[in-house]
Amino acid sequence: MSDLHNFGWYAAQLKKHLPKEVFKPAPFRLFGGLAYLLVVVGCFLVIGLFDLHPLVNLLLSIPIGLSFAALGFLGHEILHGTVIRKGWIRNLLGAIAFWPLSTSPQIWRKWHNATHHVHTQQDEHDPDSWPTLERISKTKLFRWIYKLPFFVRAFTSFASLTVQFTAHSIKMFLVYIKSFNLKKQPTVFVQAVLPWITWISLLFVMGFEKWFFAFLLPLLIANFVVMAYISTNHRLNPLVPVNDPLANSLTVTVPKWVDVLHFNFSYHTEHHIFPSMSSKHYPLVKKHIKNLWPDRYHEMPMGQALKALWKTPRVYFEHNDLVDPLKGKAFGSLGNGLDTRDIKSKKIKLPTISKQD
Template identity: 45%
Template sequence: MTEEQHLREYTKALKARLPRHFFEPVPARLAYLPVFLALFGLCTWGIVATPYVLLKLLLSLGIGYSFIGLGFLAHEILHGAVTKNPVVRSVSGTIAFLPLMVGARLWRKWHNVEHHGHTQHPEDDPDAMGALESAIQKPFVKWMFRQVPALRSFFLFFSFTFWFTLHAHMMFRRFLPDFKPAERPIVVFQAVLPVLVWLLVLFMVGPLNFLFVFVIPWLLANFIAMSFIATNHLLNPITETNDPLMNSLTVRNPRWLEWLTLGFGYHIEHHVFPALSPKYAHVVAQKIKELWPERYNELPHWKALFYLWKTPRLYRDHRNLIEPTTGHVFGTLGFGLNDSKIKQPKSSRRGLGKKGLGE
């Protein structure tokens, strides 16, 4: 892969080749909101009505799908891909993000502004992983990277069951001081509202049913969300320039599954045009492949997860990941990451071991 290009180089070339209506909101996508809410309501009614645990579990999976569908829809809405009306966007985005417990105003600051504006920047992207040098300053990270790689990967994938919501809480604490005093009450309200809603649901359905109505679906929705989010960027190189073809990855699934997940896997396309509806993402993908075939990063979703399992989450430098217990180096996407490199990783000149982690 060649050197970094700025986002505007891609947008300028692509806008000349795409229909103008692609850049307008698609209000029809808002119809997913009542559909997912109805699915939640019907499954909740079934869980409360049935005495059979297995049927409760099956209905709980249905709620899990409604939760992650709402999360993907909230992402679209709050980028302006569904409506430009600020009131409709805020209210519908707040409702859609209730299951994952994320405030709409916080999301627009954390995700739309900071993450999209500084994607994979080592200091400025709030969602980027750290470099080896910063890891040795954090006791928990040092402890984690002393564990054998397989155990560490298990911890990583297990954390997917709660990480999206936990990370949102961390972003609330990080970015709340950045809001103007007049904005902070709404940010706090949107953070507290999901807790109040789900406490009310707990009171209405009881503790056992709440396990199936919220806890299991919430764990499932977090896991599915993180299975996409982690593969969107964590296999890519660090970039000082916001180059979405270098710092992002599109993951592909069977067409029926891409439809069920609202096209969320088209992530390069999303970073090139954040406000463009996923309805048109496959066309944008085709144009990008025609113009920059050597720069485009695309993997089957399962393979991206496999790569995520087999590689460490620390950067030795902008282009390589490093396994600190052995000193093995893995390339990133576009810079040597492939099946053979994972099976037989490159060795660095020295093993790091405990000493390399600051002891």
């Protein structure tokens, strides 16, 4: 990995080819967020005020859940400062966008902006990276999980996408709340708890059945949509000693209309090079990356990436390999022998979990 470069190096090379306008904030993105808010409020009112057939409520849950997810994508962009630069407005709008996912804007900025982006795919420093065999072998729960048959693990992993963002967000709150000074901790606490108070209060107003269709099921849908992207962002890439976006990140491709609805969230390598640039400009950045470093850039259709995630384990061995501890099988990572169109494993000798019990 001697040819790795950090994201600042790539940014410096790419800036020579980009107009200055692309680095300006894009406040018009907020109109998309307003549209999603209107969809959510409208569907809430229909479900809450009318006694509809459960099938109709089920159909209404889908646009609510998709709107929750899209608001999360917009919140991500807002809190990177690409929509509005003024701090308090940025945090307020970010809190509103992340309200359905119940994520504190200041926790998000600490966890995502200041830690994940700085230490992407760096073992033990990136809060979003998956563990190494050495790390999980020290944890009883993970030792038990990785003794389960691979199919069971793969199915459970995909099913858990419906709750992973919410669960990880709660975990990050518990991890990072202590990093704020004592004067700021109450504000951060309120930011994290107030959305949950809102949604639990809605339960008592609507009753469980309507609340299930208005919030709980949409939350599961939103989690799955958001995590379908997040799980492909880095989980097929190697762990790296240098925060190199071309090595540690993957851009997935989706239909153009999906990119419009999801604020270009699919352009993830581009985002890690220019996190403070509005994602509306990422197609241009992608064009120049592919011109400058065509052999190092990773992209594939979303469906292909998800299929590869299903077929490969999520435990790292020696940074470049993904291993199944139960069978002693290793799969390469992107840039290190993994062909997502023809996934093959190799048998290797490693310290299996069972031997360490």
